[in-house]
Amino acid sequence: MSAPARCHEAHLNPKLSDQQSNIIEKAILTEGIPGVAVAIVSGGETISAQGYGYRNLNEHLPMTPETVTPICSLTKSMTGTAIMQLVEQGKIPLDEPVQTYLPKLMISDPTTTRKITPRVLLSHKSGMGRTGHQTAMWTEKV
Known part of the structure; x- marks a missing residue:
């Protein structure tokens, strides 16, 4: 069970704020997380989404908001x-x-x-x- 997050409307900002990005990038470094996709959802609408790090470390393929991953637990x-x-x-x-x-x-x-x-x-x-x-x-x- 998994699904990509997308910003559907043109007026929505697909980028997270610098403060949000800094928190995520710090967590990736300190926790050894290869990659993560983050979405901010409000009122059932995705208002911002961004990928960080890699979905495949060997090939250096970037994580994106459209990257589908297992949701596991x-x-x-x-x-x-x-x-x-x-x-x-x-x-x-x-x-x-x-x-x-x-x-x-x-x-x-x-x-x-x-x-x-x-x-x-x-x-x-x-x-x-x-x-x-x-x-x-x-x-x-x-």
């Missing part, structure tokens, strides 16, 4: 938000077993599997290990 906060919206709407309770909605879900111990609830998943306490999908993200063609 950011999906955790998106998933948490979506689940809590379902809770607020009364569509799912936090403490009902997840198998109610995903009957094929099974980890090594069936008793433990039945104890996994949305609350347990959101707090990262389910005991589920890594699934290996991280490697597939980089090798699988979609």
